[in-house]
Amino acid sequence: MxxxxxxxxxxxxxxxxxxxxxIILFAFINKKSNDTTALIYSDGVIVYExxxxxxxxxxxxxxxxxxxxxxxxxxxxxxxxxxxxxxxxIKSGHLSKSGEFAACLPNNVIIVxxxxxxPKVDAII
Amino acid sequence: xxxxNKKSTVLFVALLVVVSSLLILDFIGNKRTxxxxxxxxxxxxxxxxxxxxxxxxxTQIIDExxxxxxxxxxxxxxxxxxxxxxxxxxxxxxxRTIDFLKSALSFCENSGGxxxxxxxxxxxxxxxxxxxxxxxxxxxIEDALxxxxxxxxxxxxxxxxxxxxxxxxxxxxxxxxxxxxAKKILQKNSxxxxxxxxxxxxSVFTYSKNKNDLFSIGIRDPIKGDNSFxxxxxxxxxxxxxxxxxEKVSTYNGKTYHHILDPVTGYPAENNLASxxxxxxxxxxxxxxxxxxxxxxxxxxxxxxxxxxAEAVFVFKNHSVKLTDSFSFDFxxxxxxxxxx
Numbered sequence: 430m431x432x433x434x435x436x437x438x439x440x441x442x443x444x445x446x447x448x449x450x451x452i453i454l455f456a457f458i459n460k461k462s463n464d465t466t467a468l469i470y471s472d473g474v475i476v477y478e479x480x481x482x483x484x485x486x487x488x489x490x491x492x493x494x495x496x497x498x499x500x501x502x503x504x505x506x507x508x509x510x511x512x513x514x515x516x517x518x519i520k521s522g523h524l525s526k527s528g529e530f531a532a533c534l535p536n537n538v539i540i541v542x543x544x545x546x547x548p549k550v551d552a553i554i
Numbered sequence: 555x556x557x558x559n560k561k562s563t564v565l566f567v568a569l570l571v572v573v574s575s576l577l578i579l580d581f582i583g584n585k586r587t588x589x590x591x592x593x594x595x596x597x598x599x600x601x602x603x604x605x606x607x608x609x610x611x612x613t614q615i616i617d618e619x620x621x622x623x624x625x626x627x628x629x630x631x632x633x634x635x636x637x638x639x640x641x642x643x644x645x646x647x648x649x650r651t652i653d654f655l656k657s658a659l660s661f662c663e664n665s666g667g668x669x670x671x672x673x674x675x676x677x678x679x680x681x682x683x684x685x686x687x688x689x690x691x692x693x694x695i696e697d698a699l700x701x702x703x704x705x706x707x708x709x710x711x712x713x714x715x716x717x718x719x720x721x722x723x724x725x726x727x728x729x730x731x732x733x734x735x736a737k738k739i740l741q742k743n744s745x746x747x748x749x750x751x752x753x754x755x756x757s758v759f760t761y762s763k764n765k766n767d768l769f770s771i772g773i774r775d776p777i778k779g780d781n782s783f784x785x786x787x788x789x790x791x792x793x794x795x796x797x798x799x800x801e802k803v804s805t806y807n808g809k810t811y812h813h814i815l816d817p818v819t820g821y822p823a824e825n826n827l828a829s830x831x832x833x834x835x836x837x838x839x840x841x842x843x844x845x846x847x848x849x850x851x852x853x854x855x856x857x858x859x860x861x862x863x864a865e866a867v868f869v870f871k872n873h874s875v876k877l878t879d880s881f882s883f884d885f886x887x888x889x890x891x892x893x894x895x
Binding site for chain 2: 435436437440443444447448450451454468470473514515516517522524526528529530532534537539541543549550551552553554
């Protein structure tokens with residue numbers, strides 16, 4: 430039992446507020462979701478982060494100075510066009526599962542799919 | 555005096571809350587996971603690191619892999635040691651390149667003809683998986699085979715020489731070597747508690763400070779060849795590499811050719827295997843062994859795997875799966891169309 434003489438109401442409010450701030454901070458930092466997210470890297474930097482689980486539309490992505498195109502269609506993402514010689518990126522097909530990736534090496538554009546929480550496997554080999 | 559005591563107590567409790575929060579945040583910092591993908595070694599390197607300064611360590615790792623590619627191993631980069639040897643038949647190279655070459659030569663010697671680091675003239679003749687793919691004539695293959703002989707590589711100090719017409723190719727071990735370099739950096743950084751490094755989806759290194767923190771590694775369904783897996787391996791602090799007939803393929807006149815070339819016949823290795831996954835304590839070995847075992851087939855692979863104290867999962871075209879006798883890892887088949895025999 431807290432000594433009421435020792436702690437005024439305002440003191441308790443202050444301590445409580447501090448505790449709440451800590452809990453919110455803790456929850457925010459540990460925030461995870463089950464959604465599958467597509468990360469698009471261009472020249473090693475993430476340029477788009479797309480939540481595929483919540484996506485309901487079709488959208489086309491282009492990149493400055495690069496002749497390749499990525500399409501996100503509902504929960505799928507894929508390279509649709511590229512000027513690269515071997516078209517390995519396009520041949521990688523539609524990606525929708527965590528752990529999948531496709532890369533256009535000549536253009537240095539990569540798509541990597543990651544799952545926010547508890548994927549079945551950590552890597553596929 | 556009473557007022558002073560009250561104030562002190564309130565301040566003390568408030569301070570306690572702040573300090574505890576900082577400690578909790580620091581603990582979370584240690585548990586913080588950082589994921590990054592980059593292009594190196596002609597493929598995608600994906601790193602997932604947990605621990606303090608994980609971002610900084612991930613950057614160190616990718617920088618080191620790029621150094622390895624540009625200064626030593628890549629035949630595509632003109633200034634690399636391998637390119638210098640290939641272009642001039644003789645070159646002075648780094649200590650590290652000498653180490654890689656010596657490891658490769660020793661492995662070639664033990665592989666029973668299934669692995670040869672001078673396979674470059676054959677792989678560049680086929681170009682499987684690229685737009686320059688063509689099925690070579692028998693005469694072309696015969697000529698290329700004359701240049702495949704690792705015994706003709708001479709090492710004298712830091713000087714390396716090959717015969718005219720020979721081409722070094724570290725394609726079958728580069729990703730494994732990249733994983734070895736990643737391990738060295740991780741071990742120097744005690745703040746990293748766990749990590750998984752994947753090179754091109756065919757070589758993986760798993761690392762945990764706590765040996766009981768196991769990773770789940772899905773082994774790709776080699777019949778479908780897509781991103782689905784047929785079984786799950788649970789392990790840590792190990793290198794895992796897979797070679798399969800579904801990776802890098804080209805088709806001509808209705809026939810599909812895969813990229814694992816047999817250095818004896820000059821053609822893509824033909825047997826009843828769909829893929830081989832090797833687990834080893836070295837990235838170089840897991841990568842080299844998976845290629846060699848695919849070429850050798852199940853029976854001849856067993857001795858080689860024993861020699862290197864490595865274990866393997868063999869997947870056959872008829873969906874049957876065999877493990878090495880000494881298999882000590884937790885392995886579960888998740889797709890019931892595959893049978894463990």
